[in-house]
Amino acid sequence: MVKTFGEFLIFMQSMLVRKERFKVLWQRMLDEAILIGIDSVFIVAIVSAFIGAVTCVQIAYNLINPLIPKSTIGFMVREMTILELAPTITSIVLAGKVGSSIAGGLGTMRITEQVDALEVMGINSASYLVLPKIVAAMLMFPLLVILAMVLSIMGGYLAGTLSGAMSAQEYIEGIRTDFVPYNIVFALIKSVVFAFLVSAISSYKGYYTKGGALEVGAASTGAVTNSIIAILLADYVLAAVLL
């Protein structure tokens, strides 16, 4: 465990020495941003809209006390979405989609000697292949989390109003009650940290793949599992430190 962590740190450090030209890395970063960000919009939209809707319906189902105003449902959906569901669930979904893609891609490049080909040319393969992925993830995750927040709250609105659990006015009143802007900042900080964890862990797993197709699959699975554990641990630490 300690050895693996040490290797991980050396891997991170190796990305920052002998970097390629800024223009090359920028172009690579844009390509990765499309793969990580744009290509993930659909899955993030679907997951977040349904999570918002289900959260709203379940809170309405449990909130049967007539003394509690219906607007509380909107308030709770907003708080849960911004503080936890949007950043954490979105990052877990992305750990599955982006993490496995990064590990699988790099693992395949490793076993088909494409990484060696870069090294023989005198190119720092870690810097060329991995650094743009991490930077792109750290830029795109917050944007996807913002999208998830919006769609989740909208999902809650649709579910609440269409099911007749509350009126539109009550929901909007709820989501505007006691709004703390810092919570958004907190969620975005979380998303940046999660982005780093998912992309760095998945890259590490993929980059050091040895063997054949079976090992590439194992690297992808390992990347997703380790990324999710890291997200949950970091989630707790960040909540304890920043809230």
Next chain:
Amino acid sequence: MIEVHNIQKAFNGNPVLKGITCTFETGKCNLLLGGSGTGKSVLLQCIVGLMKPDLGSITFDGLVFTNNKVDIKQEIRRKIGMLFQGGALFDSMTVYENTEFPLKMLTPEMSKEERRDRVEFCLKRVGLENAGTKMPSEISGGMKKRVGIARAIAPNCTYLFCDEPNSGLDPQTSIKIDELIYEITHEYGITTVVITHDMNSVIEIGDHIIYLHKGQKLWDGNKDEILNTTVPELKEFIFSSSLVRAAKKVDEEAQGGLAAATTDEAINI
């Protein structure tokens, strides 16, 4: 010229290279010959810097590569072209982009037009002038090797390394790839190192052959000398090839026939 001096490498205490010293001559096809597991690929990986030897030194035209400063290593590496066993083409790029890639990365001062001319020249040189828009998944194994060669020579490499260029190819395509490597080596005067266990390649392109056995260099010479070797391991290796055995049998039969004819003539006289 590449000089390898006393290279040693072990994995988990098992020695794979046991102090190899040899020279790869400029302007020649230098073949690293040997059976599976004799340390050919490990030696090649040590030479190109993909693996660090435990002991020994490697020198490229007087510049020490092993344990030298990163800048000097980079300078040497930028003169190296390598053809990998499976081609190692970048999946996400077309044949044209694969060939252009080292130029883009290593020679940023080159204009787009100069790059295009160079790529077109290299693709034409390997006979793939019409395959530029194809993806690696759309071309055959032999074509992948050709693209690998085009990518290796695009930045005017001084040293060309080929890791089993014939593996997975039919005999005709193998000969064509061998011929291409041979022509390019002599045309541009580069130092070529080819890993092989194929006797056809030895006979076709072996300007200088180094035979490895159990991590040691047992013999070196050229293609004209190899068939007269007295090294038992090399003899066994050469004559394990069915083609060489068949050729030897034909030769012996011919000599037997000649001897019989001579005896008959003598009796008649």
